[in-house]
Amino acid sequence: MSIDEFNPWWRGREHIYEDPDVVRWLNARIKWVPKEVNAVSLRPFSLNFIYGPRQVGKTTMIKLIIKNLLNEVKPEAIFYYSCDLLTDYEELIDILRRYLRIKEERGIETSYIFLDEVTYVNDWFRAIKYGIDRGLFKNDVITITGSTSIALRGNIETFPGRRGFGVDVTLLPLSFQSYIKALRPEISAEPGWYEEIRDLFEKYLVTGGFPLSINSYFNLGTITSDVYKSYIDWVIYDVKRVDKDERLLKEILSVLLEKAGSRISYNSIAKDLGISHRTVSEYINLLSRMFLITVLNYVDVNTGSKDYRKLMKIHFIDPFIYRVISLWTGVKVPDEPIIIEGVVASHLARISDVGYTTVGNREIDIITLSDFTGYEVKYGRGSERPGVRAGRMKRVITISKDVEDVDVTPAHIFLSRLNV
Incomplete structure (x- = not known):
């Protein structure tokens, strides 16, 4: 699956409404916007982590953030990728490089990168540290989601001094x-x-x-x-x-x-x-x-x-x-x-x-x-x-x-x- 297919809004802002997660949310009889949407830092540079139980709505939350961002930035400045198709950090580095080339070609100064369910990827944190340490994301906002495994493995702790304005957000079932x-x-x-x-x-x-x-x-x-x-x-x-x-x-x-x-x-x-x-x-x-x-x-x-x-x-x-x-x-x-x-x-x-x-x-x-x-x-x-x-x-x-x-x-x- 090409990175374009994960980012239908690159064809035009209105194509966000073709995204399967957005379609499901719009068609749901009972739907809500999690208050945690406003807790995620969108100030460059930020490395955000969103975690919580599976099936609690983390992917939907990301798509709602993207939907709001499309009113403010170029569609190509928003990159989403579902990492459940990847196996190791080298594949993740390759995906990120492909997007960064697009970013450079389009003259985008600040991008908003969303990596969903990153814990499917072995040693995923090595790819993120690689990009941060080389200054590839210095003007960007990276938001990473994962199921509870992201907390289980303690990998968030491997980013001391590399978080910028980033925050940790826990999404729990509705109170x-x-x-x-x-x-x-x-x-x-x-x-x-x-x-x-x-x-x-x-x-x-x-x-x-x-x-x-x-x-x-x-x-x-x-x-x-x-x-x-x-x-x-x-x-x-x-x-x-x-x-x-x-x-x-x-x-x-x-x-x-x-x-x-x-x-x-x-x-x-x-x-x-x-x-x-x-x-x-x-x-x-x-x-x-x-x-x-x-x-x-x-x-x-x-x-x-x-x-x-x-x-x-x-x-x-x-x-x-x-x-x-x-x-x-x-x-x-x-x-x-x-x-x-x-x-x-x-x-x-x-x-x-x-x-x-x-x-x-x-x-x-x-x-x-x-x-x-x-x-x-x-x-x-x-x-x-x-x-x-x-x-x-x-x-x-x-x-x-x-x-x-x-x-x-x-x-x-x-x-x-x-x-x-």
Whole structure:
């Protein structure tokens, strides 16, 4: 496939509307512009990295940035290439040289280069470092996307002093607040809209915040098997890319799903599966870097520090992921209160480092280390229990199913107001 075919706008700005990703986005029943679009630096020189789970919309986000850029720069100043067709860094260097020749021929001073899914390319970072070190991109903006593998391999850290004005952008599944804005932008988190918010929250617990699952559900009334398969395939692919064992990962995910919301340890998982605790630790770290799970370590409320010797709690990062892992492993989806606790924990983890703690025999499900506020998720489990204070934790908010009072908020209202 020639580089021209990846860049239909070179034939004229209007040809952006022939791009398959733009066409799919325009034709989608439910579509949105990620707020992260505005976070990417377009100031030369910049080396940007966009990463996050697969199927979360990274390619679509790039195409929307390109669509906006076409209003400001020459079409030939924008270069996009999907790197899943390449095998090694030498092929990537060749592709970049071909574009740079076009850039020189057209007299373009600043170009905007988008390299998508670069982690398909072995040693991809060598091609980028080669160009930067030789001054080939000194007036340009390079934006690189990859699945979680880009973070797994730590290759971003190989560019010290070579980033310019570049930024790292993490694209995650839609938060519940963003979900509302995408589906019902007229809704505000105020009295008068609470029933509509509750209805959307029940749907969010099914679809999660991924584009494919959302559009499948609202188009067909169900999430089709091929959508589930695409996410299972993502997990398997990324695991194999880092030379981990698919079968062992599946067994560990089975345990995590069974124990979701409970206190566990590397040793307890290792004992269940007959493997070493070091192996379990490696796989838990892998799952975290794949944006599949949120890990909550114990926090000492007196010192404000995490105690890694104590048991931890692990939740999946998005409600849809619970269903994906359940389908793959055959383990039952946890009860709704456990999923709610996971949703609250993962949302809070977007704005603060999080953990959990205990006060006497009482567990505080989540604590945000930015302000030492505790959160108890009592979704249908005794919502009126009074809050508690201890050490640096001066406030505990109860997340209820429907009770609203001082420091007691229904889950759907709390999450609709959380700006993440």
